[in-house]
Amino acid sequence: MVRSIFTGTSGMTVTMEELNTVANNLANVNTNGFKRETTITKAFPEMLARRLNDDGLVEFPLGSYDLAPVIGKLGTGVEFNESYVVFEQGSLQGTENDFDFALEGDGFFSVLTDNGERYTRNGAFTISNDGFLVDKNGNYVLGENGFIQVGRNNFQVDQFGNVYVNRDLEPDEFTSKTHNEWTNIQRIDRLKIVDFRHKRYLEKEGHTLYRESEHSGSASVLNDMERPKVYQGFVEKSNINPVYEMTRMIEIQRLFEANQKSIQTADETLGNAVNQVMRGLG
Numbered sequence: 001m002v003r004s005i006f007t008g009t010s011g012m013t014v015t016m017e018e019l020n021t022v023a024n025n026l027a028n029v030n031t032n033g034f035k036r037e038t039t040i041t042k043a044f045p046e047m048l049a050r051r052l053n054d055d056g057l058v059e060f061p062l063g064s065y066d067l068a069p070v071i072g073k074l075g076t077g078v079e080f081n082e083s084y085v086v087f088e089q090g091s092l093q094g095t096e097n098d099f100d101f102a103l104e105g106d107g108f109f110s111v112l113t114d115n116g117e118r119y120t121r122n123g124a125f126t127i128s129n130d131g132f133l134v135d136k137n138g139n140y141v142l143g144e145n146g147f148i149q150v151g152r153n154n155f156q157v158d159q160f161g162n163v164y165v166n167r168d169l170e171p172d173e174f175t176s177k178t179h180n181e182w183t184n185i186q187r188i189d190r191l192k193i194v195d196f197r198h199k200r201y202l203e204k205e206g207h208t209l210y211r212e213s214e215h216s217g218s219a220s221v222l223n224d225m226e227r228p229k230v231y232q233g234f235v236e237k238s239n240i241n242p243v244y245e246m247t248r249m250i251e252i253q254r255l256f257e258a259n260q261k262s263i264q265t266a267d268e269t270l271g272n273a274v275n276q277v278m279r280g281l282g
Helices: 002-027 242-281
Strands: 038-045 047-050 057-060 064-066 069-076 079-084 091-094 101-103 108-113 116-120 140-143 156-159 162-166 185-190 194-196 203-207 207-211 229-230 234-236
Touching: 002 038, 002 079, 002 242, 091 101, 101 108, 108 207, 140 185, 156 229
Parallel strands: 101 234
Antiparallel strands: 038 079, 047 069, 057 064, 091 234, 101 229, 108 116, 108 140, 108 194, 116 207, 156 162, 162 185, 203 207
16 A cells, blocks of 8 residues: 555656646747757556465476466556757748848757857847847847847848848948848858757756757857758747647646545555554454
8 A cells, every 4th residue: 555655656746747847838839939848757667466375386287387376567656757858840930020030940049148158949139239139138149250240220141141231331320121222232240050969958048048968969050051041030939739738738637636546545545454453453
């Protein structure tokens, strides 16, 4: 009975971890560039159950059989092993905002934070007061040559990530799209897009940012053949399927209730056994 209580408790602990993961996915269903997480569980070693009171071996001319046959295997519980990010492509949504970018394919934008270089799929950028391309948290978006200084309505990015400006306008000069004649186009940089050998092991840092870990390997800048396509005026939506996540949440809740019921049953059975023993002794 005590073993069954431990087994049920381990199941409840695992389902709580899974429920937290699903709830976090659902909370970020509308977060640009968010990638869903999934969990992996691992069963404890199973125990072999057999009849002990009928030990022995019966032999006869055609063979033999065991008086203590194997009944089956007894599960001893389960544990939470790990959660990891699933980097599947999210759908692209047009915004008509020149400061929004989306990647189609493998890779990450690079931004410089107070804690060092970080990586993201969220290309919803903006412009700083001094004309530099930044993310929503004010972190500088990196090009292959450093920070990227652009003008309002005075820059374009092609599908390879090359950034072009009109040199006839000052960096801080504002003009409308329709009045920018692009008479003196110049390439100033290219978006720094990187990838990792084992990106499954990237560590989340909040605000859709990732940092490299010991197991993910270092960031490597992608060459022309490896780079994903860059779309200006688009954002990548999360890769979360809310219907699947809601279905998964219902399944997890039912598993939690089943483990809870097994603990209650074991507790009641153990209580009855103790009471009967005490009556017998009395």
